[in-house]
Amino acid sequence: MSVPPLVWALTITGILAVIAADLFLIHRNDTREFTTRRAAFWSSIYVGLAVLFGIGVWVFSGARYAGEYFGGFVTEKSLSVDNLFVFMVILTRFAVPKHAQHAVLMAGIVIALVLRGVFIAVGAAAISAFTWVFFLFGAFLIWTAFGLVRGQDDDAEFKENALLRLAKRFIRTSDEYDGTRFVTRRGGVRTVTPMAIVMIAIGSTDVLFALDSIPAIFGLTTEPYLVFTANAFALMGLVQLYFLLGGLTDRLVYLGHGLAFILGFIGVKLILHALHEYGAGWAPDVPIWLSLSVIAGTLAATTAASLAVGRRADARGPREPLREVAAGGSAGPAGTRGE
Numbered sequence: 001m002s003v004p005p006l007v008w009a010l011t012i013t014g015i016l017a018v019i020a021a022d023l024f025l026i027h028r029n030d031t032r033e034f035t036t037r038r039a040a041f042w043s044s045i046y047v048g049l050a051v052l053f054g055i056g057v058w059v060f061s062g063a064r065y066a067g068e069y070f071g072g073f074v075t076e077k078s079l080s081v082d083n084l085f086v087f088m089v090i091l092t093r094f095a096v097p098k099h100a101q102h103a104v105l106m107a108g109i110v111i112a113l114v115l116r117g118v119f120i121a122v123g124a125a126a127i128s129a130f131t132w133v134f135f136l137f138g139a140f141l142i143w144t145a146f147g148l149v150r151g152q153d154d155d156a157e158f159k160e161n162a163l164l165r166l167a168k169r170f171i172r173t174s175d176e177y178d179g180t181r182f183v184t185r186r187g188g189v190r191t192v193t194p195m196a197i198v199m200i201a202i203g204s205t206d207v208l209f210a211l212d213s214i215p216a217i218f219g220l221t222t223e224p225y226l227v228f229t230a231n232a233f234a235l236m237g238l239v240q241l242y243f244l245l246g247g248l249t250d251r252l253v254y255l256g257h258g259l260a261f262i263l264g265f266i267g268v269k270l271i272l273h274a275l276h277e278y279g280a281g282w283a284p285d286v287p288i289w290l291s292l293s294v295i296a297g298t299l300a301a302t303t304a305a306s307l308a309v310g311r312r313a314d315a316r317g318p319r320e321p322l323r324e325v326a327a328g329g330s331a332g333p334a335g336t337r338g339e
Contacts, residue, residue, distance in 0.1 A: 001065055003225040011225075015113075015232050018049070022236075023106045039243035046237030053229060067288040068221035072230035074295055075220060075266070077241075078259060079213045080234050084242050086205055094198045097177055104198045105239040107182070111203025116231050119214050124224040134274035137215035141267030148260035167200050206235075219266035219273075220291055253309060258302030265294055 022042075050073055058066035091101055126133045174191040178184035182196040217227050269291065275283035 001061055001223045001225065003223075008225065011229060015229075015236070019106065019110060019113075019236060023103065023110075036244060039240045043237055043240035043244050046233070046240060050233035050237070053233065057226070064288065065221075065223065065226060067292060068223065069226045069230055071220040071288055071292045071295060072217040072226060073233055074292075074299070075216055075262065076213055076230050076234035077237075078255075078262065078295070078299055079216065080238050080241070084238075087202060087242055090198060090201050090205065094194055094201070096195070096198055100177060100179065100195060102239060102243070104195050105202060105242060107195075107199040108202025108206070109235050109238060111199065112206035113232055113235055115203065115206065116214065116235070117228060120224060120227050120231065123214055123218055124222070124227070127218060127222055131274055131277045134270045134277070137218060138267040138270030138274065141215055141219065141263045141270065145260040145264035145267065148256050148263070164197070164201050164204055168197060171196070173197060215270075216263055216266050219270045220288065254302040254306045258298045261298050262295055265298075266291070 054066055054070050054073065057069050087105065091104075096104055123133075123137075172189070172191045173196070174184060174186050174193050176193075177195060178193050181193055182199070183190060184193050185191070213231075214227070217230060221227060221230075269286045272283045273285055276285045
């Protein structure tokens with residue numbers, strides 16, 4: 001797939017224009033809380049844009065690349081559900097007012113998109129130069145999947161990273177929020193509001209999630225353009241998904257197991273692809289249609305099973321916590337890489 005620099009420039013400009021319109025035009029100075037109904041509307045808009053882009057890939061580049069894009073988008077969107085739990089922790093820890101949460105989340109997504117772009121560029125360069133990188137990515141995904149099932153990861157707990165500590169140390173920050181402003185004036189001195197610190201926390205923490213989501217999408221496509229756009233569309237709609245899902249995330253008790261299976265499947269796919277490239281005739285190259293079928297089927301099955309367990313737990317009443325009923329006593333947020 002050959003993508004001219006002009007197409008790259010137009011795509012990035014279009015993505016930034018959508019984000020800027022969301023952040024500075026549509027919801028600028030909007031003090032209303034982001035309700036579920038409102039989130040559903042804007043979430044459908046972002047999903048619609050992602051689907052339209054995929055149709056465009058189909059028209060101009062063919063069904064194969066469209067399938068790779070949609071597979072990558074669905075995978076990234078599924079894995080991004082984990083981010084929502086960490087976002088909840090960050091917003092609660094910094095006591096972000098509800099009316100300001102949309103703005104700070106969108107700004108954090110911009111930072112996350114830039115950092116992921118760097119990861120994608122490095123990963124694409126490594127893959128194009130060294131086939132053995134597929135073994136490394138595959139092994140890492142299988143290890144991550146095993147950790148998910150065992151519940152050994154702790155990503156759901158927010159920990160200040162080096163970038164955030166550096167920002168808090170060198171940036172003059174006020175103690176109070178000033179609407180949705182990132183910079184304010186106190187006593188004649190311009191200071192950064194806590195909104196800016198939260199934005200840095202969200203954007204930089206997302207890098208932790210990119211460590212397994214980026215290798216996962218490289219298992220579906222090695223086209224940097226498709227990897228980047230799938231990540232961009234998955235991230236852009238993440239803010240709306242945060243408000244849309246709300247308490248539903250606690251009910252997706254089997255989602256972590258589903259994501260573990262998907263990561264394990266893609267990890268095996270990467271290793272088989274590497275073996276195939278090295279001339280192992282017995283190692284099949286898994287087609288994209290099979291990958292799409294496995295991903296979609298797994299998500300549908302785990303979601304249905306989670307909601308079914310939730311209904312049974314509701315029928316029994318509040319005597320037992322839902323996650324203990326479904327996960328055998330797990331106390332962490334169910335369905336995340338930090339469960």
